[in-house]
Amino acid sequence: MSEENVVYIGNKPVMNYVLAVVTQMNGGVPEVVLKARGRAISRAVDVAEIVRNRFITDVDIGGIDISTEEIVSNEGSNTNVSTIEIQLCKL
Amino acid sequence: MSEENVVYIGNKPVMNYVLAVVTQMNGGVPEVVLKARGRAISRAVDVAEIVRNRFITDVDIGGIDISTEEIVSNEGSNTNVSTIEIQLCKL
Numbered sequence: 055m056s057e058e059n060v061v062y063i064g065n066k067p068v069m070n071y072v073l074a075v076v077t078q079m080n081g082g083v084p085e086v087v088l089k090a091r092g093r094a095i096s097r098a099v100d101v102a103e104i105v106r107n108r109f110i111t112d113v114d115i116g117g118i119d120i121s122t123e124e125i126v127s128n129e130g131s132n133t134n135v136s137t138i139e140i141q142l143c144k145l
Numbered sequence: 146m147s148e149e150n151v152v153y154i155g156n157k158p159v160m161n162y163v164l165a166v167v168t169q170m171n172g173g174v175p176e177v178v179l180k181a182r183g184r185a186i187s188r189a190v191d192v193a194e195i196v197r198n199r200f201i202t203d204v205d206i207g208g209i210d211i212s213t214e215e216i217v218s219n220e221g222s223n224t225n226v227s228t229i230e231i232q233l234c235k236l
Contacts, residue, residue, distance in 0.1 A: 093187050094187075095186055095187035096183060096185075096187050099186050099227040099229060100227045102211060103211060103225075107213060119209075120190050120193060120194060120206065120209065120231070121194070122194045122198060134198075136187065136191045
């Protein structure tokens with residue numbers, strides 16, 4: 055999958071990301087992956103649910119993966135952060 | 146599945162929930178489901194990742210489901226909240 059089908063979820067309002075997904079899918083992209091880590095994980099779930107419940111009803115959750123990333127801070131210490139990937143597929 | 150295999154994730158420290166899962170699994174329960182909604186969703190992912198990376202390495206993610214619940218507030222207005230269910234299975 056090319057990188058242009060990935061929407062990274064950060065701290066912006068949920069609707070910004072919903073719009074990004076809807077725009078891509080209405081432009082013909084059949085599959086979009088939402089990626090988030092840490093506290094943005096709940097927002098990624100919100101985005102997926104809002105897209106499929108309110109905007110594109112023929113979208114299905116293709117799969118959900120969770121994992122852990124190690125982040126090295128400026129001081130050299132390591133922190134683990136959880137990540138999620140939600141695959142949205144247009145039927 | 147009986148309700149005793151469900152761990153509801155709320156606002157307590159992550160390690161409380163990790164301990165609950167580890168205790169159940171070490172007591173012979175082969176399958177535990179983590180349920181969370183709203184902002185606790187990221188904590189549920191943390192719990193799953195910490196359990197399988199640090200405590201019980203032969204645990205696998207059986208499946209992850211997301212959905213939406215409608216909550217009726219005291220004033221009668223409706224709010225949608227996202228939910229997650231993470232199934233942990235001991236191999």
